[in-house]
Amino acid sequence: MSRVVEASGARALAARVHRPFGLHRLRELVERESIYSWLMLTPPVLFLLAFLGYPFFYGVYLSFFRREVAGPATFVGLHNFVILANDPIFWQSVGNTVKFTAVATILKASGGLAMALVMNQNFKMKSITRALLLLPFIVPTVLSTVAWQWIYDPGLGLFNRLLVVSGLATTGVSWLGTPMMAMISVIIVNTWRGLPFFGISILAGLQTIPVELHESATIDGAGTWGRFRYVTLPALLPVLFIVTTFSIILTFFDFQLVYVLTGGGPANGTHLMATYAYSLSMGAGQMGLGSAVALSMVPVLGLLLVLLTVYVRKD
Amino acid sequence: MTRPAQPQASRRDFLKLAAGATGVVGAPWIARNVQAKPISITFARESSYVKNFDDHFLKVMAPAYEKEMGIKIEYQIQAAGGGAVPQLVSMVENRSGADVAWMQQEWLYRDALVDVSDIADYVGKTYGGWYDAIKLLSVDNGKWKTVPNSNIGQCMVYRKDWFDEAGIKKFPETWDEFMEAGIKLKAKGHPFGMSMGHGFADNYSWLYPLLWSYGATVMDKDGKKVALDASETARAVDYVRKLYKEACIEDCIGWLDPHNNKAFLTSQISCTNNAYSIMVSAKRDLPDMGKVIDHALNPKGPTGQRYHSLVPVTHGVFAYSKDVQAAKDFLKWTFEPKQFKPWIASGDMYFAPFLHGFDKAPEWDIEPRVKPFQKVLETGKLTSWPAPANKAHGAVINRWVVIDMFSKACTGAPTKNVIAEAVSQLKQIYGIA
Numbered sequence: 001m002s003r004v005v006e007a008s009g010a011r012a013l014a015a016r017v018h019r020p021f022g023l024h025r026l027r028e029l030v031e032r033e034s035i036y037s038w039l040m041l042t043p044p045v046l047f048l049l050a051f052l053g054y055p056f057f058y059g060v061y062l063s064f065f066r067r068e069v070a071g072p073a074t075f076v077g078l079h080n081f082v083i084l085a086n087d088p089i090f091w092q093s094v095g096n097t098v099k100f101t102a103v104a105t106i107l108k109a110s111g112g113l114a115m116a117l118v119m120n121q122n123f124k125m126k127s128i129t130r131a132l133l134l135l136p137f138i139v140p141t142v143l144s145t146v147a148w149q150w151i152y153d154p155g156l157g158l159f160n161r162l163l164v165v166s167g168l169a170t171t172g173v174s175w176l177g178t179p180m181m182a183m184i185s186v187i188i189v190n191t192w193r194g195l196p197f198f199g200i201s202i203l204a205g206l207q208t209i210p211v212e213l214h215e216s217a218t219i220d221g222a223g224t225w226g227r228f229r230y231v232t233l234p235a236l237l238p239v240l241f242i243v244t245t246f247s248i249i250l251t252f253f254d255f256q257l258v259y260v261l262t263g264g265g266p267a268n269g270t271h272l273m274a275t276y277a278y279s280l281s282m283g284a285g286q287m288g289l290g291s292a293v294a295l296s297m298v299p300v301l302g303l304l305l306v307l308l309t310v311y312v313r314k315d
Numbered sequence: 316m317t318r319p320a321q322p323q324a325s326r327r328d329f330l331k332l333a334a335g336a337t338g339v340v341g342a343p344w345i346a347r348n349v350q351a352k353p354i355s356i357t358f359a360r361e362s363s364y365v366k367n368f369d370d371h372f373l374k375v376m377a378p379a380y381e382k383e384m385g386i387k388i389e390y391q392i393q394a395a396g397g398g399a400v401p402q403l404v405s406m407v408e409n410r411s412g413a414d415v416a417w418m419q420q421e422w423l424y425r426d427a428l429v430d431v432s433d434i435a436d437y438v439g440k441t442y443g444g445w446y447d448a449i450k451l452l453s454v455d456n457g458k459w460k461t462v463p464n465s466n467i468g469q470c471m472v473y474r475k476d477w478f479d480e481a482g483i484k485k486f487p488e489t490w491d492e493f494m495e496a497g498i499k500l501k502a503k504g505h506p507f508g509m510s511m512g513h514g515f516a517d518n519y520s521w522l523y524p525l526l527w528s529y530g531a532t533v534m535d536k537d538g539k540k541v542a543l544d545a546s547e548t549a550r551a552v553d554y555v556r557k558l559y560k561e562a563c564i565e566d567c568i569g570w571l572d573p574h575n576n577k578a579f580l581t582s583q584i585s586c587t588n589n590a591y592s593i594m595v596s597a598k599r600d601l602p603d604m605g606k607v608i609d610h611a612l613n614p615k616g617p618t619g620q621r622y623h624s625l626v627p628v629t630h631g632v633f634a635y636s637k638d639v640q641a642a643k644d645f646l647k648w649t650f651e652p653k654q655f656k657p658w659i660a661s662g663d664m665y666f667a668p669f670l671h672g673f674d675k676a677p678e679w680d681i682e683p684r685v686k687p688f689q690k691v692l693e694t695g696k697l698t699s700w701p702a703p704a705n706k707a708h709g710a711v712i713n714r715w716v717v718i719d720m721f722s723k724a725c726t727g728a729p730t731k732n733v734i735a736e737a738v739s740q741l742k743q744i745y746g747i748a
Contacts, residue, residue, distance in 0.1 A: 070427035177566035263513030266569035282401040283713030
């Protein structure tokens with residue numbers, strides 16, 4: 001055995017004396033990127049599996065069963081979906097969900113864009129105004145929706161008081177009393193709550209546009225509209241796309257707002273797929289049928305996720 | 316009851332399947348230790364509108380039980396207004412939570428309840444016998460699955476001062492007179508506010524009695540045939556459409572349970588159907604209004620009959636309770652005269668027992684305006700009536716099939732269509748071809 005080997009063996013021995021072998025090896029292992037990255041990933045993956053994966057796959061499983069609360073499940077294949085295909089309330093809730101999502105998203109996107117353009121200007125108390133505009137997003141939905149119940153109250157509500165006092169109407173509007181007005185009312189609340197998300201995200205996008213682009217466009221003779229059309233809007237498109245997609249997903253699955261404000265009524269006029277799934281599962285105890293309604297929302301979500309992934313990859 | 320010979324699987328099977336598929340060894344389930352005596356019993360109950368009722372339990376009964384038996388009672392108060400049902404569904408599905416609970420809509424969780432016939436028999440004998448109507452709910456296949464605690468009486472609540480002003484000295488005896496009164500009062504700016512939205516009590520409490528008093532029912536006696544498709548139903552639907560249009564505030568077709576209370580207490584409506592919680596709130600917060608509120612029984616229909624809808628409070632013991640016998644002992648203890656009579660008295664008869672022994676309880680005389688609620692039990696029926704209250708009936712209630720039949724008619728849909736749609740849903744729910 002050479003001296004060099006002997007010396008290195010002695011050093012290793014000394015190291016072992018000072019550092020226990022197990023701990024040393026463990027540190028070496030942990031420091032390997034392939035292991036370290038998995039170590040970091042495991043907790044969130046486990047979390048997602050437990051709280052998203054399990055309910056999701058259990059929901060998929062349930063949708064093929066006739067299963068009532070505390071009762072055994074009986075396999076029925078696609079029967080739950082056949083029932084839904086012949087259920088006018090299901091189709092009404094699909095129509096309501098599409099209307100609700102489309103109108104609310106358009107209002108939020110256009111309103112959010114306008115809000116961001118205004119917020120991007122310099123004016124007094126800009127910071128406070130920005131903070132205040134975030135309020136609808138910060139207040140818990142259930143709380144703000146209860147406040148909206150008062151705002152929509154037929155006699156004492158803020159809206160009707162304003163209408164009557166200002167002389168615009170002799171009697172107030174029945175905000176939640178007819179299916180159409182109730183739908184308009186829930187869209188208004190959803191828009192109110194979702195505007196800050198659009199506004200702040202678009203504002204962040206606006207601030208990344210280099211001032212030089214605007215300056216050179218101005219030199220080239222572009223007016224306010226021209227600068228918006230050919231500089232601001234193209235630069236904002238990626239942000240707009242991502243924010244709109246997220247918003248569609250969130251709006252499509254909205255539940256709290258409608259549940260608190262109308263419970264899906266009147267005459268199912270505001271029943272969304274989420275509220276209908278809830279009323280079937282947790283109210284009527286028809287777990288299988290309720291899961292089938294919930295699962296029917298997944299293809300839309302899937303399509304949006306594919307679009308989003310393709311778009312992000314392209315970038 | 317025999318079950319069809321179909322492949323059956325349960326939530327547990329799903330877990331096994333998932334565990335097998337992912338190669339995961341089953342989670343370390345900790346076996347429940349069978350204890351000699353539980354340290355505590357959890358009792359879940361919906362928050363009462365009558366604060367004294369909850370206070371009495373918390374301050375008098377729970378400490379007394381702990382002193383007597385050495386077992387602590389955890390009183391878990393659930394949100395009122397329909398919120399208790401999803402909470403109970405969640406508890407039953409997860410087999411955890413309360414040991415004893417108020418079984419609002421108990422047909423949903425009967426499979427998770429133990430037989431309490433021994434307690435129900437004892438209570439019935441102690442207090443002069445049960446009202447028959449409640450047996451359709453609490454008795455399943457000859458066994459009591461819950462012990463009825465009480466009924467939350469629902470009848471007409473009205474502003475006597477406004478009725479007097481409109482020249483209506485006596486509350487209408489028939490639905491037709493009710494319509495006439497409503498038209499007069501609406502003309503004076505005091506419309507009726509009859510709930511027809513996706514709530515859980517104030518909509519059923521007048522629409523079902525109205526339907527019955529027109530001679531129609533939802534299902535036949537056995538719950539095997541849909542009975543709703545009848546000319547009597549059509550007449551009831553036409554009546555409600557006219558009542559809504561000519562006598563009611565426009566918003567009421569969208570109202571959830573708290574809305575009519577709010578509208579009444581803010582003087583927007585002159586009449587609604589409710590428990591006497593409106594009067595309790597008015598006497599406490601709006602003394603002037605508290606003096607002019609009165610109650611009346613539901614009007615009679617063309618059949619000459621008068622009906623009321625029961626809103627039962629029944630108590631049951633979950634089979635998954637750590638100590639079923641201890642939970643049953645506690646439940647029986649609550650019905651002992653030493654406990655039960657003062658508890659009911661603390662609620663000022665807001666909760667009226669389904670027991671004939673309370674028909675002439677002195678508490679009925681404390682507030683004369685509560686008297687109509689004493690009569691509600693005599694003509695009270697479950698919403699499933701004449702059929703038994705089972706899971707299918709629960710689905711009818713929670714999907715608002717009958718309520719939406721009326722509310723859709725109010726939005727202008729033809730009578731024939733709304734009945735056909737309701738019948739189609741009933742057939743699907745009851746599995747009738």
